[in-house]
Amino acid sequence: MDSNLASYILQYAGYLLEGGLVCYLAGSSQWKRHRATAFYVSCLLVAELSRVYALQKFGLRSAQYLSVYWTTDFLLVISLFILVCLFFRRACLHEEKMWRFVRLLLVFVGVLVVGISGLTFSHNYSHLFLRFVTEFNQNLYFTCLVLNTLLYLLLQQIESTDEQLGLLVCGVGIQFAGPAATLALLHLTDHEHFAQSLGPSFIRLCTVVMLLVWAYAITRIKEKAIQVSRSKNPILAEVTAD
């Protein structure tokens, strides 16, 4: 199959899934519980529709499309970071002490990424916004991949029984890791034809897989009260209460 055709099919499948997921969450009573997911999917949908609109109106090589593309990319990466933060919050729902530490860590990581990306200001004065955004997006994207892996390890550590969250995190992991590997391959092969033709399709495929995994997690996994296997009341307190 022509790689462009595959890419278009995956692109439209992605729009349908995003729209379907947003409608499902809006129509069901799960909006509040899945606000992080709904927020990110809505951002994804709005960003992609804006890009399509700009592409149709101004054309691929126009400055307007370029600015719409990079601005939406910037907002999407920030929404990804917020999504990971909200997943951390959900994981630490019954672990207030841990959440205080995690919150500090997330703020520190966010500031660090802005700081490192800000270094571009020091040695380049042309196309400042574009250079900063490109650098910032790359850094924050890879940071989110690492944070998501840490979140997965945290879920294992606290033996969380929130199966839905586990699957949501795995979906995000696929969405992060696939494109990161593809972009690194593109960079290493110096944008060789085969990598360049397969890259966009694979990135879209990862988005579709993430949306499918999320749809499965939200619709099929029965909602359980989030329990953490650790006892909430320490044994000592129970003994002394008697």
Add this chain to the structure above:
Amino acid sequence: MIVAALVLILSTALFFFYFQVTCQKILRRQFDREYFQSIAIANRLEFPSLRKSLEEFGTPVDYSRLRMMLKCDFLALTYLLKNAANVNQRYSHEERLLILYFRWQFLSLAVRRLLRAGENKAILKLTSVLQYFANVVGQRVNAVKFGNLTAADYLLNL
């Protein structure tokens, strides 16, 4: 260059890791009862005995026979998934993902065989996918009433 290579290696490893974890999480789904046994008996599937022999004795059977057994069971079950008591006559998304996972594990079995490392682990993963498929088929067949026919009778008449 080195950073890009590191990112590529790390991201690829993480991609396969998340893919595997996602599939295993889907496979952990609890069914209200074990439907797979009746499906295996009705269709003369061999994966339950293969799994049992591996868990009890830890010794796999002849490799070429093992591959054939797994492949035949896989073909039979994917056919049933698509056609037995399935109104849409197509796989669901998670089934497609698990089919992909099965093929990947099948490839990994061949590689493990060559390297002589962790062969039994791959076989157990393959049988767990087959068990899941059999459970799904059993649950679907069980949900549909066919007069006085049992799930096994229905499948024998298919």
